[in-house]
Amino acid sequence: MELFHLVLRNLLARPVRSFLTLLGVVIATTSMVLFLSFGEGLRRSLAQELSRVGPAIQIVPEGMEGLGFSGYPEITPEEYRRAVAAGKDLGVKRITPTLFLVRGGFDPQTSFFFQGLPEGVAPDLLYPGIKPQAGRLLPSEEGAIVGAKVAKRSQLALGNPLRLSPRVELRVEGILEESGGLADNLIFVPLKPLQEVLGTENYTALLVALNPGQKAEEVARALEARLPGLKAQTTGDVMRFAERALRISDLVRFGISLVALVVGGLLVANTVMMSVYERTREFGVMRALGAKRGFIFRLVVLEALLLASFGGLLGLALGSAVSQAINLYTLGQVGLALSAVTFRLSLFALLVALGLGLSAGLLPAYHASRIPVVEALGRV
Amino acid sequence: MMGAVRAENLGKRYRQGEKEVVALEGFTFAFPQGSTAVVGPSGSGKTTLLNLLAGFDLPTEGGVYLGEVALHRLSEDERAEVRLRHMGFVFQQWNLIPTLTAWENVAFPLFLAGLPPRARKERALDLLEKVGVLERAHHLPSRLSGGEQQRVALARALALDPPILFADEPTGNLDAESREQVASLLFHAGQERILVLVTHDLELAARAERILYLKGGRLVRQEVPGPSR
Structure with a gap:
């Protein structure tokens, strides 16, 4: 029996609620991964295309x-x-x-x-x-x-x-x-x-x-100086322009997926808060037996983090699978893999899921750790 | 060992709307080793007294001392540490953690105290054997009878071998047979400890080495039961 064990036991004791909350986080993370994977896919495709173009x-x-x-x-x-x-x-x-x-x-x-x-x-x-x-x-x-x-x-x-x-x-x-x-x-x-x-x-x-x-950047700048009204752009210039456009598009897509994330976060917060209310007496018993406030706080935060990180991992896996399916389709249709779940996207998605869990768990955890022992035990 | 539990001029008042309620007033008593029963009608201040002695709540007047340590001057977490190392509790409602099995409930204070897993399990099973519910060690509280749950709770209270044992109506929800078993175990455990037993049950209280009578939040009488008990 460790802290993690206690948290897991509690989540498994309410399987339907835990599963539904997990599902909410999975859907939120999957949608975020998919939305952002299009930007990553376009970046990768563009870089591959430009590397195949001969002229510098x-x-x-x-x-x-x-x-x-x-x-x-x-x-x-x-x-x-x-x-x-x-x-x-x-x-x-x-x-x-x-x-x-x-x-x-x-x-x-x-x-x-x-x-x-x-x-x-x-x-x-x-x-x-x-x-x-x-x-x-x-x-x-x-x-x-x-x-x-x-x-x-x-x-x-x-x-x-x-x-x-x-x-x-x-x-x-x-x-x-x-x-x-x-x-x-x-x-x-x-x-x-x-x-x-x-x-x-x-x-x-x-x-x-x-x-x-010859260095493309230097020649491009020299050509521009000699050719008024014309612009000499290197592959790097094209990539930089594309990167700017993709970043704007990333922000828009992240904004859209934020709606799903907020809903997922509220689900976790609701589940954890409900759990805290239901377990008030249990927390009181723990405090009576000698558990400190920090212990109760960690117990509740860990519950939210566990839900969010497990949901995040499942969401990432599901997002990657759907991304592969999308690529199979777009490769056949336009010859480009439009979606890519890169390492940095995976890391970002997991960090967002963990952040979600942390922010959803902080308030219930604070509340749980502050309930006076006599109130929690119903001994007022 | 922190020594005796001493209450000095202990009082608790709180407001209920416009009205001030005196839950306990001027309670002074040094609880020696052995069993002390606190009896009195509902609203006499028994539960308030136990809350203050255990550090669950803070007094509005006076203080509680464990040896030289002023419990009421400690922080919330410091009081929790004192409870963990020096006190055991048996409640009327048993208050086992519902998601943990019987042995895990007993091991919980050992976990808080930082004992390694193997030592925790050995100690928990040993205690469950002593209170006669070893065969129920791997059952959740929901699968145990009231008497079994109270015996598990007693084993949990003794997990870290505390010098002070508090029991609040420990037999209040039990049938006659379980009541006798739990009472015997409790008084046996209380022989070498400071046992403070809060109860309505005068028959149970009569088995203690001394009885304190509370009324209207005040200590009105002390008594040492006679040999007829």
């Missing part, structure tokens, strides 16, 4: 954040030429202009993401390691190389037409092997047809590859 620097118009999938192309051919000139003495190996075009609805499942490449440039220059599973890798003037997931989703085969506008039509000339990255969801086409569809000669972004030994 992307030049985009000032004011644009991220990779520039959306938005009208604003970089002029003149700016491209200036960038090439500026890059010559900065250790730049190659600058590839590119253009993105999204066709379809808002749903990624029904949208087509086109990336335009200059003549003679194959997609493996930008996404190293990708290989064709059918056809070729370098598109002709009217050809398109289709990512594995797009081909599967839209049942595209070699020779199928892709109509970008009433006047512009391309044919599938190659289908890529699945790489698990961004390229799986893209259709690579020559720049010219995309520019014709948009009625411009501009580009969305300039992708800069560096010679070995």
Whole structure:
């Protein structure tokens, strides 16, 4: 018989109430883990995607954040030429202009993401390691190389037409092997047809590859100094921007899950308080026999902590299982694992659960430890 | 051993609305080794006296001394420590901890005193054997009869071999057979201790070495029962 043993005995003596309280904590923790796992999943996916993108620097118009999938192309051919000139003495190996075009609805499942490449440039220059599973890798003037997931989703085969506008039509000339990255969801086409569809000669972004030994951050800052109106962002810049956005999103999602947590906390507090009221005489007996106030306080707090930590662990396990199920679904649908239960998230969830238990147990514990012995024993 | 229990001019008053109630007044007595019964009608101050002697409550006048230690001047936790090391209690309602088995209830004070688990269990089982309920050692209080529960409570009171034993109507809820068993065990345990027995039961009180009569919160008479007991 130790303190833990006493607490456990009391919880097991009221199994239904303890189970329902535990369930409340499990649901609260699971919902928090799931909500926050989306942020962690996006972080991880983004880092993986960026690590697969060949160019170290992307030049985009000032004011644009991220990779520039959306938005009208604003970089002029003149700016491209200036960038090439500026890059010559900065250790730049190659600058590839590119253009993105999204066709379809808002749903990624029904949208087509086109990336335009200059003549003679194959997609493996930008996404190293990708290989064709059918056809070729370098598109002709009217050809398109289709990512594995797009081909599967839209049942595209070699020779199928892709109509970008009433006047512009391309044919599938190659289908890529699945790489698990961004390229799986893209259709690579020559720049010219995309520019014709948009009625411009501009580009969305300039992708800069560096010679070995060059530092991306330094070259990016030097390029920016020489190219007014343009911004050179490194993979780190993109990650930092994404991190800012994800943090805001984390806070919003944590705020939502806080509702569940507060309800879970109130459940624990209610259970422990009820238990304290029911056991007033028992605490009186303990005090009469020689237990000090601190002993009673620890007994009650430990009860709340035990409920919360056990509920937290179960909630974490359930949250991880649901997260895996979500990933199975999203990997099949969009090729990304959107949810991740990382170590820091697990630690955070457990700490929140413990904090919950502690705060829910403090007031009942204080109350229990302060009841006068004569009142507790009913000897007034 | 702290020596005798001494009450000096002990009093307890409290307010009940506008009215002041005198629960105990001017009680002075030194409880020697052996058994002392405190008797009196309801509201005579018996329970108040026991509450003050045990340090459950603080007096409004006078004080309680265990040898040289002024119990009423100690903090709540210090009084709890004194109770743990020097006092044992037997209540009318038995007051066993319902989630612990009989032997675990007996071991509870030993746990508070920091004895190792094996020693606790050995001592608890030994005491249960002495009070005749060893075979019920692994049962919860809810599975024990009133007499068995009171014997377990007595074993718990003796767990740390305290020099002072307080009993408040220890046979009040028992049938005749259990009453006799518990009374015998209690007075046997009280022979080498200071036993303070609070009771309505004059027959039980007559078995004590001395009897104190309370009335209206005051000690009105002391008596040493005759050999006819």
